Amino acid sequence: MATRLIVLSCIFLAFFQSSNAAYNVVSFGARADGKTDSTLPFLRAWGSACNSVRSATIYVPRGTFLLKPIVFSGPCKSKIVFQIAGTLVAPSDYWSIGNSGNWILFNKVSWVSVKGGIIDAKGASYWSCRRAGRSCPTGSSSISFMWSSNIVVNGLKSINSQLIHIAIYHCNDVVLRNLKITAPSTSLNTDGIHVQSSTGITISSSMIKTGDDCISIGQGSKNLWIDHIACGPGHGISIGSLGDNVYEDGVQNVTITSSVFTRTQNGVRIKSWARPSNGYARNIVFRNIIMRDVYNPIIIDQKYCPDNKGCPNQNSGVKISQVTYKNIRGTSASQVAMNFICSSSNPCNGIKLQNIRLTYNKRAATSSCTNAAGLSNGVVIPRSCLQK
Numbered sequence: 001m002a003t004r005l006i007v008l009s010c011i012f013l014a015f016f017q018s019s020n021a022a023y024n025v026v027s028f029g030a031r032a033d034g035k036t037d038s039t040l041p042f043l044r045a046w047g048s049a050c051n052s053v054r055s056a057t058i059y060v061p062r063g064t065f066l067l068k069p070i071v072f073s074g075p076c077k078s079k080i081v082f083q084i085a086g087t088l089v090a091p092s093d094y095w096s097i098g099n100s101g102n103w104i105l106f107n108k109v110s111w112v113s114v115k116g117g118i119i120d121a122k123g124a125s126y127w128s129c130r131r132a133g134r135s136c137p138t139g140s141s142s143i144s145f146m147w148s149s150n151i152v153v154n155g156l157k158s159i160n161s162q163l164i165h166i167a168i169y170h171c172n173d174v175v176l177r178n179l180k181i182t183a184p185s186t187s188l189n190t191d192g193i194h195v196q197s198s199t200g201i202t203i204s205s206s207m208i209k210t211g212d213d214c215i216s217i218g219q220g221s222k223n224l225w226i227d228h229i230a231c232g233p234g235h236g237i238s239i240g241s242l243g244d245n246v247y248e249d250g251v252q253n254v255t256i257t258s259s260v261f262t263r264t265q266n267g268v269r270i271k272s273w274a275r276p277s278n279g280y281a282r283n284i285v286f287r288n289i290i291m292r293d294v295y296n297p298i299i300i301d302q303k304y305c306p307d308n309k310g311c312p313n314q315n316s317g318v319k320i321s322q323v324t325y326k327n328i329r330g331t332s333a334s335q336v337a338m339n340f341i342c343s344s345s346n347p348c349n350g351i352k353l354q355n356i357r358l359t360y361n362k363r364a365a366t367s368s369c370t371n372a373a374g375l376s377n378g379v380v381i382p383r384s385c386l387q388k
């Protein structure tokens with residue numbers, strides 16, 4: 001009898017634990033009017049979900065919710081799904097989020113997924129402040145994940161960030177998919193997605209139209225897989241700027257595939273500051289890519305030094321090696337479609353070119369190489385200028 005009771009209560013507990021705890025932000029006082037500050041109600045909903053021993057869903061219904069800078073901190077007791085049907089907006093005064101660095105921050109969390117939703121940081125007045133050269137706050141990323149793991153962001157739309165739309169720092173195992181990111185081509189420093197000091201990041205099936213890099217990959221990024229990205233307008237997908245610091249972690253094992261660049265400033269770029277560093281970029285693959293009127297479709301730029309400031313000897317210490325370009329075709333908006341400007345103290349090596357066809361004004365474009373070595377294979381137009 002006693003054992004039967006124990007078995008029954010175990011079954012009951014198991015059933016109970018597998019069902020989900022649900023927390024609607026409205027029942028914590030959030031208002032869908034776009035005017036009432038819903039920051040505290042969101043934090044209370046997070047607190048309850050984070051303390052739940054059962055996996056929890058935080059539900060944001062339709063409507064517009066005003067949020068000031070907010071930090072969702074872990075560690076939490078169980079998995080959390082943030083299900084967003086509505087829109088999260090920042091206050092229209094850009095100072096209110098402008099000095100916090102991040103508008104919406106997830107810190108030290110794991111097994112969190114964000115599903116759906118629109119986030120609108122209302123960055124336009126912040127960009128005009130900067131353009132006018134007035135004194136402006138330092139600016140915020142719209143949604144950031146730091147020191148986190150096993151994160152999924154699926155179906156989120158981000159509009160008009162002040163700076164970076166989505167930032168990933170010190171994270172492991174992150175999947176970003178079905179994202180829509182939009183800001184005008186003239187907006188300053190509005191990178192779509194920035195990854196740094198993180199491992200195991202997948203970015204897939206996303207549309208990115210913005211004023212800076214569609215995706216930027218900073219120091220210490222490893223094991224990245226990026227596929228089915230439609231980029232443009234924007235500055236393309238960039239590894240770098242690397243070599244910002246004398247001592248920094250390198251970038252390795254990055255694949256970018258099945259993507260289209262439309263009228264972007266760059267297609268696939270690796271760039272490093274022209275100054276000493278122990279940084280590196282290696283085992284990088286760019287393949288199955290279409291360029292449509294891209295200004296610099298293929299570029300390595302190790303002479304990056306805006307305004308010629310902070311680059312005393314103009315040589316980059318960053319070592320670039322084992323970079324493959326395969327199945328890349330389309331049109332260049334400038335004559336030089338393939339441009340390898342590598343460091344004289346650390347030449348690029350192990351560059352591989354295979355099946356490339358890039359035209360400029362309906363003719364073959366040209367290529368340019370400085371301190372760059374590698375091999376070419378199959379049809380390569382413009383012809384390779386790599387040293388063997």
Ligand SMILES: *[C@@H]1O[C@H](CO)[C@@H](O)[C@H](O)[C@H]1NC(C)=O
Nearest residue numbers: 200201222223224225253254
């Ligand atoms: C490279 O990254 C991919 C996915 O991002 C991963 O599956 C693979 O194991 C990594 N390779 C190495 C050698 O670490």
